[in-house]
Amino acid sequence: MGVTVRKFDALIIGAGGAGLRAALQLANAEASVAVVSKVFPTRSHTVAAQGGVNAALANVLPDSWHWHMYDTVKGSDWLGDQDAIEYMCRAAPKVVYELEHFGVPFSRLDNGNIYQRAFGGQSQHFGKEQAARTCAAADRTGHAILHSLYQQNIRAKTHFFDEYFAVDLLKDEEGYVLGALAFEILTGEPIVIEAKTTLLATGGVGQLFRTCTNALINTGDGMSMALRAGIPLQDMEFFQFHPTGIAGRGMLITEGARGEGGYLLNADGERFMERYAPNAKDLASRDVVSRAIYTEVKEGRGCGPEKDYVLLQLTHLGRDKIMQRLPGIRETCITFLGLDPIDHPIPIYPTAHYTMGGIPTNRFGQVVVPVKDTPEDPVPGLYAAGEAACVSVHGANRLGGNSLLDILVFGRAAANHIIDVLEHNRYHRPLHQPAVDAALERFHRWDRKGDGEHVDQLRQELRKVMEAHCGVFRTEEVMAEGVAKVKAIAERVKDAVLRDHSKVFNTARVEAMELENLVDCALATVQSALGRKESRGAHSRIDYPDRDDTHWLKHTLYFKHSDSLDYKPVRTKPMTVESFPPKVRVY
Amino acid sequence: MTTDEQLASSDVEALRRLRWSCRRGMLELDLLLEAFLKHGFVKLDARGRETFERLLDYPDTTLLQLLMGQMQSSDRDVAHVVEFIRQTARHPS
Numbered sequence: 212m213g214v215t216v217r218k219f220d221a222l223i224i225g226a227g228g229a230g231l232r233a234a235l236q237l238a239n240a241e242a243s244v245a246v247v248s249k250v251f252p253t254r255s256h257t258v259a260a261q262g263g264v265n266a267a268l269a270n271v272l273p274d275s276w277h278w279h280m281y282d283t284v285k286g287s288d289w290l291g292d293q294d295a296i297e298y299m300c301r302a303a304p305k306v307v308y309e310l311e312h313f314g315v316p317f318s319r320l321d322n323g324n325i326y327q328r329a330f331g332g333q334s335q336h337f338g339k340e341q342a343a344r345t346c347a348a349a350d351r352t353g354h355a356i357l358h359s360l361y362q363q364n365i366r367a368k369t370h371f372f373d374e375y376f377a378v379d380l381l382k383d384e385e386g387y388v389l390g391a392l393a394f395e396i397l398t399g400e401p402i403v404i405e406a407k408t409t410l411l412a413t414g415g416v417g418q419l420f421r422t423c424t425n426a427l428i429n430t431g432d433g434m435s436m437a438l439r440a441g442i443p444l445q446d447m448e449f450f451q452f453h454p455t456g457i458a459g460r461g462m463l464i465t466e467g468a469r470g471e472g473g474y475l476l477n478a479d480g481e482r483f484m485e486r487y488a489p490n491a492k493d494l495a496s497r498d499v500v501s502r503a504i505y506t507e508v509k510e511g512r513g514c515g516p517e518k519d520y521v522l523l524q525l526t527h528l529g530r531d532k533i534m535q536r537l538p539g540i541r542e543t544c545i546t547f548l549g550l551d552p553i554d555h556p557i558p559i560y561p562t563a564h565y566t567m568g569g570i571p572t573n574r575f576g577q578v579v580v581p582v583k584d585t586p587e588d589p590v591p592g593l594y595a596a597g598e599a600a601c602v603s604v605h606g607a608n609r610l611g612g613n614s615l616l617d618i619l620v621f622g623r624a625a626a627n628h629i630i631d632v633l634e635h636n637r638y639h640r641p642l643h644q645p646a647v648d649a650a651l652e653r654f655h656r657w658d659r660k661g662d663g664e665h666v667d668q669l670r671q672e673l674r675k676v677m678e679a680h681c682g683v684f685r686t687e688e689v690m691a692e693g694v695a696k697v698k699a700i701a702e703r704v705k706d707a708v709l710r711d712h713s714k715v716f717n718t719a720r721v722e723a724m725e726l727e728n729l730v731d732c733a734l735a736t737v738q739s740a741l742g743r744k745e746s747r748g749a750h751s752r753i754d755y756p757d758r759d760d761t762h763w764l765k766h767t768l769y770f771k772h773s774d775s776l777d778y779k780p781v782r783t784k785p786m787t788v789e790s791f792p793p794k795v796r797v798y
Numbered sequence: 799m800t801t802d803e804q805l806a807s808s809d810v811e812a813l814r815r816l817r818w819s820c821r822r823g824m825l826e827l828d829l830l831l832e833a834f835l836k837h838g839f840v841k842l843d844a845r846g847r848e849t850f851e852r853l854l855d856y857p858d859t860t861l862l863q864l865l866m867g868q869m870q871s872s873d874r875d876v877a878h879v880v881e882f883i884r885q886t887a888r889h890p891s
Binding site (some may be wrong): 250251253254255256257258259351354357358368396397423424425426427428460461462484542543545546548549596713715716717718721 | 811814815817819820821822823824825826827828829830832850857858859865866867868884887889
């Protein structure tokens, strides 16, 4: 029996904010749009974004898109592309007003205007006074955006393939992307979805690390599909970590806990931050605190039976202060650890939070690759947006409130470019059967029976290796060992088997394919990190502690098939204004 | 004994479907629901299981508020299952 084939103008893989924003723009332009999502769309990770979305509306304090641009360039440690950043900051007010129109219930000022809160890294007059730029729908902005966009898409008749898993992109011999092979999780049946244009919007890959804040679904599926299609990943060494996650679980304990007087202890009961940062102590910058925790654990002063975490002490603050100022932290500890921080210290370890790198795109959302002397040649028919993409507006470090903005601006921009392409391309290109056959072969690889290692065990091992060898403590030796270990796991994955080969709702098959995607992204990440011999933004190396603009003001590209790195220049020229040249980044 | 080991094979398919419904947009929900499905679900009676399935249809933010104890459900069946999930998270075995 042949594989079912469906045809659409546009295929969108991933139903978070970027995918749904793009889908809505396309459906409203009368394009036929399919959205493939491995979970029900409103369960995408965008729902977890609480902070808000940045836009220079100047509702609370004076503001301008140009100041927002400066803050974003500075936040990126000058690795962000300044044309894309200018585009995003200029578009921000428009996308926020569009959201308001779609029904997002933004918090309001007494005069009816959208309320804006101040976040770190926001300034007026290019680095001077604090700005207030973040628009929020209480503490559930991501949820409100996702639900509003989903409802709008239902109204616009977007076609949803809910609980379908995308396997691989389909490319023809001329390099055009023709859609993707997916399978329905319910039945286990594969399906070819042909499309004139395909957008990857599958989110980040926080699940690479044992301790992370990301949902289990964040396994870098689109990034890995791109790698297998011969497309490099860009700047994967830049991963945002928070120093204080709940050990073994990942959830954030906000910096507010240390701001209120909490401090860190090792197994000897020592306030070890006094050694690493004698002045700032527990309130030192995130990377310093993260590395100190790692060092304590690595040198055998960790707590617990495995000596693999430190403790955050809050008990001295007293019941009243904890109840009044830190009630959310207390609830989290009681729920997940069964301990009350009024009486017991909290087990802590640095937690992975956000993927700055991803699939390289230009500001139109087109996926771009180096071809001969051209560093950024568009891949025909292929787009990417959101955390899966690297456009690159976050560069080496993302500012709070810019991730929701990124998904909205570039989801919309990609859709606008697709609409233009569709006007000039009325017919589908012929399906390339060898591409379908290759994708099917990969899909059926998991039908293999016999002895072999189990997927779950390998996934846990990979996440431990990445945490130990490509986390917050990075040296040549540590990461070189990490490369060898990830490669060894990749070899073992080739021989892994499923215990259950049934078709209906075989989630083990999904998890196996997620593992393959994680392994691809892991190697891209650790190789890129090993290659970059400087410290910049979130990439912090002990052996190269300084930023080196002479040699490293450039983007990394990692290629899977050759397991090799290449580099391309940062776009330092904005669209209309003067460049912001690199300076020392201090706050 | 975990849920997988105790269920009849005819129920395993339904359990797999439920397991995928427990994949959510937030890590907190993933951890709470996964642990419950593994260690607590089998202890529910038919009515409890039906309530659990109903609970999975709630939006993520509502579900989180319920499971973190920030909101109480007026539906006694829901409140009972929520409390059971919270207990399982603290004492999984």
